[in-house]
Amino acid sequence: MSLAERLLTFxxxxxxxxxxxxxxxxxxxxxxxxxxxxxxxxxxxxxxxxTNDAKQALLGVKGATLDRVGAVSEEVAQEMADGALANSNATLAVSITGIAGPGGSEHKPEGRVCFGLAQAGHPTKTETVEFGAMGRGNVRIAARDHALTLLLNAIS
Structure with a gap:
């Protein structure tokens, strides 16, 4: 059974x-x-x-947060998750922001992905995973699977 199938069941x-x-x-x-x-x-x-504009317009991410810490940060991941929860009928929301590659920088390397998990009635959780420079496609797949696992763990 896939992660998504398990998520549906739970x-x-x-x-x-x-x-x-x-x-x-x-x-x-x-x-x-x-x-x-x-x-x-x-x-x-x-x-x-x-884009940063989309994060602000659709999720309410603050421009000041983006200016202070950049899009790839736990602070932005938190605001994204909170915004998804607030702008939907969901009771659980996950967010993902990161650098899939190629590229990156000394301070924000390729493969760094920040996650947020917002759940009605609970404080929003955030975490950063360093997947490493494993190639754009692999980073994206790993981030997808990690997000599904975060959702699963929140309800199982």
Whole structure:
């Protein structure tokens, strides 16, 4: 059973509705969830906010936060997750912002991905995973799977 299939099963039991806020994965988490038949029972909506303007307009990420720490940060991941929860009918939201590659910098290397997990009635959690310079496609797949696992762990 895939991560997304397990997520559907557990979400149905827990009566959870999910939203996503994605940057570097460009909708891959939403696609993985909606690839599973019956996902409309648990998936409310997905936000693909690739640019800083989109993060601000659709999710309410603050320009001051972006200016202070940049898009690839736990602070922005938190604001993205909180914004997805606030701008949806979901009870659980995951966010992803990172540097899939190629490239990066000394301070923000390729493969760094920040995640946020917002759940109604709970403080928003954030974390950063250093996947390393494993290639753009592999970083995106790893980030997708990590986000699905975060959602699963929140409800199982």
């Amino acid at each position: 979400s149905l039991r827990a009566k959870v509705a999910i939203a996503t806020a994605e940057s570097c994965t460009g909708g891959m988490v939403s696609a993985a969830i909606t690839d599973v038949a019956g996902s409309s029972a648990i998936f409310d909506r997905g936000f693909v906010t690739y």
